[in-house]
Amino acid sequence: MKKKTVGSDSRRNFIRNSALTAAGFMIVPRHVLGRGFIAPSDRLVVAGIGAGGKGTSDIKNFFDSGKADIGFLCDVDERQCVETRKRFPKAKFYKDFREMLSKEHKSIDAVSVSTPDHTHAVAAMAAMSLNKHVYVQKPLTHDIYEARMLTEAAHKYKVVTQMGNQGSSGDGVRQLQDWYNAGVIGDVHTIYCYTDRPIWPQGVGRPSTSSPIPAGLDFDLWLGTAPKRDYFDGILPFNWRGWWDYGTGALGDMACHIMSPAFAVLGLGYPTSAECSVATKYIQNWDSGYFPESGPIASHITLNFKGQNGKPDIELHWMDGGIQPSRPAELGANEEMGDGGNGILFYGTKGKMMAGTYAVNPQLLPTSRTKEVKVPQTIARVKNGEDGHYAAWVEAAIAGYGSDKAKNLSSHFDIAGPLTESVLMGNLAIRSFDIRKKNAKGDDFDYPGRHIKLLWDGPNMKITNFDEANQFVKRQYREGWSL
Structure with a gap:
């Protein structure tokens, strides 16, 4: 009704x-x-x-x-x-x-x-x-x-x-679905997603001095659920993305665009595990090089998913900070991969396909196949596409x-919801990398997360093999705020 x-x-x-x-x-x-x-x-x-x-x-x-x-x-x-x-x-x-x-x-x-x-x-x-x-x-x-x-x-x-x-809602993701449903590339087993973000500061420390709050900004109200901290120049209107208190880094900014086709094409559920490597400013001085409040300048996340309906398990790679996968052998030396700085690659048992951000310009590989292969349209298009x-x-x-x-x-x-949970699972892996472990004297001596593959119980939202990481599943809100 x-x-x-x-x-x-x-x-x-x-x-x-x-x-x-x-x-x-x-x-x-x-x-x-x-x-x-x-x-x-x-x-x-x-x-x-x-x-x-x-x-x-x-x-x-x-x-x-x-x-x-x-x-x-x-x-x-x-x-x-x-x-x-x-x-x-x-x-x-x-x-x-x-x-x-x-x-x-x-x-x-x-x-x-x-x-x-x-x-x-x-x-x-x-x-x-x-x-x-x-x-x-x-x-x-x-x-x-x-x-x-x-x-x-x-x-x-x-x-x-x-x-x-x-x-x-674009036509690109629906074209990828049509090719996959027709069996053009066989069963997908590996996916690469990559971006040139972040384009805001990450891998940095919070300024030691505060700045005057600009007129017209209610900064306490802007902080909302986040911890009470001083205002500093540059955090608004854009650079908040690199701070864990407020943003979700390159993954949060771009993965819901770039990973989305993988979920649409393959019906991925919750990941079963996550692991990462990061590039950040861990430099000579151990303390001054440790910046847990902001995201890394680059990262490589690996998420594993259980195959659906008898299909093979899937390994999904996320790369940011300009890191990109190797070019597929079927892609010409001078042909653009994805849209240049961003894209997604599907590796199947019978072939490969790729697209750029928002799944624009979907192509089969080699790209000559894109016009040669004809398949029925099985997925209804949205009127005016992404617009x-x-x-x-x-x-x-x-x-x-x-x-x-x-x-x-x-x-x-x-x-x-499930797409966002998987995206944020990547951030959970990154932040677990930053967990310091203390020795008997109370001194920091290790980052155990860098060597750990986090095992994820999706239905119960819990890391089962590294309990310290579960602190990032649900953060504590500032007093006066609740969900």
Whole structure:
């Protein structure tokens, strides 16, 4: 049954007085506008949490779908959301999403979360618990535990969900699926994913001195779930990604885009193990070269997955910081691998295939096979491909939880949750590498994680052979914050 999106006098009053555009013509019932116009009950009122940075384009894309109205905006940093507030001047503005949801929840249908990683889960859960549909930027969460909780909450609260890895709605990943389903490359056993990120500082120490907090920024509110620490220049609006308190490094930034095709093509579940090697500034002075608060400058993660339906087990390699796999023998010496700095390679028993970020430009190897091999299209395409990722969620939210449109979304949380958990498993391996072990005198003498293959019990979210690593499965929130 179609879920109604108008349910109260306050809601109707809100719609009646909201502007469709910054210019300001009004939403009125279909019988007044005439045939072919969209009635208020067929529109979605969206609140944007995080209205600057990535939120700027996210919110615009929802509006550009033609079926969403931007009713509310929320951002802790007034400097970053100037453009969005000018674009939607009649949207009511808040700094604290908790206050916005408490006061305005009757007038909100859906919420977009485009904040730094450490705030994704608490903001999304607050909205979901009020039965609001949610669109959450990648990675879905900062921690594995949070991803599991959001995945379960989507069904508990019966809301329509989508993660912001728009490439999952693109034609490229569906072409890779069609080739694999047709048996063109046989059974996949090895996958390589790689990126040129990070392009922000990592492998560095936190500055020893603080900086004045800029006017317009509520830094304590920005910290949210993270530990109370002083502000320093450069952490905002972008470099927070390299600090474990707030971001999830190169994996969090790019793996939900680059690893996503592997999950779509092969139906990967939870990994069974993870191991890593990292490049960072462990230099001559043992203490000054130890920077556990930020991610490494480069890493190589190996995740192992159990094969599905009698297929072989799969070894997935993640490489960042510019590290790349060896070029396949079938790829010409001057041909571009992936999209140059980023890409994914599938190694099968009968052949290979590759693509760039978002699975763009999918190709069989050798590349001449791409046009030669013809297979039936078995996977339905999303209207407008990756550009339709936003509109698909808007339409699914209007249709409601349990609708075909909601079930067919490319990155609803039943898909995005396990993908995010696997991505964050890579970070768990990296951070385990940084665990110091003390000798009888209390002196640090080893990093046992660098030599350990972490064995993962996915259903129970637990490392079974190195208990110290489990501290990274679920972090402790600052007092006053909870999921």
